[in-house]
Amino acid sequence: MSKKNDDFFEKKKVWSEIKDQLLGCYLVPYFSKISMTKKPVYYIDAFAGKGKFDDGSPGSPIIALDIISKFPNSKICSAFIELNYANDLMENIKRYPNTKIVEGRYEDYIENLLVSRAEQNIFVYIDPYGIKSLKFSIFEKWKNHKFNSIEILLNFNSFGFIREACNALNVRFNLSDLDDVLINAEQFDGSERKSINELSEVAGGDYWKDIIEDYKAGIFDGYEAE
């Protein structure tokens, strides 16, 4: 884990609160609507964290499980994947029923969780520190499953992608092109400078190179490129 994320769970920061509000606001109507299908729902938090911040604020697992508990008549199971804090997570969500905790990397376990879920409604919440785990090929496989439905809520650090893309192509990235909120909200996935191949794996193609070249040529500013 990158040292820069060591204090992530000490205290909930403003951008985590915004992410939580988005998750909560999304899940309430989602479960209301999806329960009409009368099919089982499988909720997966793929980068679950500790479940709770050290200051006592709920993390994404508890936010989701509290909402799920308001739908006692729906058949909802949940799974939480976490690489570094599985034990804390286990402790923090042990009072909730029908939960499974997987200790390891999302990239290694997500497919196993999704097999034999045909005809079910799947919801995947993806909230990584950076972009490196977000290989597009993982998402592409999901269309081959015969789910009743699948929804993905993805926190994609598009600003981080543009910055890495500029690095990889030796293009100067002008920080003043983006505002302080975006810069401060950035999280780090701990990896060194990313290669062109890694970035294409994330983007699902190399179309991003043209965008960066146009940014370099002044055709786009940072926001448009993003």
Ligand SMILES: C[S@@+](CC[C@H](N)C(=O)[O-])C[C@H]1O[C@@H](n2cnc3c(N)ncnc32)[C@H](O)[C@@H]1O
């Ligand atoms: C941004 S935090 C998630 C915060 C959580 N969504 C919340 O609101 O409480 C990212 C989490 O993913 C974990 N992690 C890092 N790499 C991972 C990977 N490849 N697979 C699964 N979890 C990973 C980290 O240990 C960290 O707890």
